[in-house]
Amino acid sequence: SQTIHQWPATLVQPVGSPLSLECTVEGTSNPNLYWYRQAAGRGLQLLFYSVGIGQISSEVPQNLSASRPQDRQFILSSKKLLLSDSGFYLCAWSVGRYYGYTFGSGTRLTVV
Amino acid sequence: TQLLEQSPQFLSIQEGENLTVYCNSSSVFSSLQWYRQEPGEGPVLLVTVVTGGEVKKLKRLTFQFGDARKDSSLHITAAQPGDTGLYLCAGGGYQKVTFGTGTKLQVIP
Numbered sequence: 001s002q003t004i005h006q007w008p009a010t011l012v013q014p015v016g017s018p019l020s021l022e023c024t025v026e027g028t029s030n031p032n033l034y035w036y037r038q039a040a041g042r043g044l045q046l047l048f049y050s051v052g053i054g055q056i057s058s059e060v061p062q063n064l065s066a067s068r069p070q071d072r073q074f075i076l077s078s079k080k081l082l083l084s085d086s087g088f089y090l091c092a093w094s095v096g097r098y099y100g101y102t103f104g105s106g107t108r109l110t111v112v
Numbered sequence: 113t114q115l116l117e118q119s120p121q122f123l124s125i126q127e128g129e130n131l132t133v134y135c136n137s138s139s140v141f142s143s144l145q146w147y148r149q150e151p152g153e154g155p156v157l158l159v160t161v162v163t164g165g166e167v168k169k170l171k172r173l174t175f176q177f178g179d180a181r182k183d184s185s186l187h188i189t190a191a192q193p194g195d196t197g198l199y200l201c202a203g204g205g206y207q208k209v210t211f212g213t214g215t216k217l218q219v220i221p
Contacts, residue, residue: 006154032207043118043200044155044211051207090154098162098204100145103154 002027006091006104013111019064019078021107023091026072031093033074034101035066038088050074086111115139116203116212124218125191133186133215135201143204144177144184148197155200191219 006023013019025031032051036044046059048066056066063082067075074091088108092101116137125131135144143162147155159168161177161184168175172195174187184201196219201212 034208036211041198041214041216043116043214046208046211049208057207092154098143098160100157100160101147101155101202101209102157106152106154108152 002093002102004091004093004102004104006107008107009105010108011110013081013109015083015111016080019076019081019085019109021076021089021091021109023074023076023104024072025074025093028072028093028095030071031095033068034092034094035074035076036090036092038090038106040088044090048076081111083111085109116201116210118199118201118212118215120215121213122216122218124220127192127219127221128190131188131191131217133188133199133217135184135186135212137182137203137210139203140181141203141205141210142181144181145202145204145209146175146184146186147200147202149200150197155198160204188217191217193219193221195219 003026034049035047037047038044049057050068053068053071064078088106090106091104094101119134143160145160146158149155159175164179164181166177172189176185199215202209
């Protein structure tokens, strides 16, 4: 069966520090991978998506970057965090637009 | 930019009542999905509809895709406290979907 792992669950980081969030998928090959950010109780904002190794599409200009070093690994990074980077970050995978997304359990990031 | 507006934004009802959540857009989508999310967790897919006019039922939940594939509705019959959560619609594009603004539902026992 397919599973998605996302860690850490919570993270408190000072302003200006680096960030690395990791997401891995098991049980599927060549999935589409996504990073979303969610404001409290609201909809999801797409940050990055990837349809293959090394292929990254950015949806919004920001302080973040993403990489896909392996087929089932997706990493969200920042060199210097801003207060505005605080939020709930979600990783997801999909095999096609008709199949929906499977989400990880999320990372609650607080920048202080 | 494709936008999906959900209404109402918040809904608080008593256990046993019926409710309908709406998801509207000016854009046509190839598919539309509904998710439910509980606090501190990722959204969980409830259903995908792909044909205009399609109706799907999952126990007490009924999902409908508009004929023009621009809108959708979620109807819950006899709501239960376990239905509490954030409901999100999402419109399917080629490689990614656009998520709606969300409806926060609270069912009071």
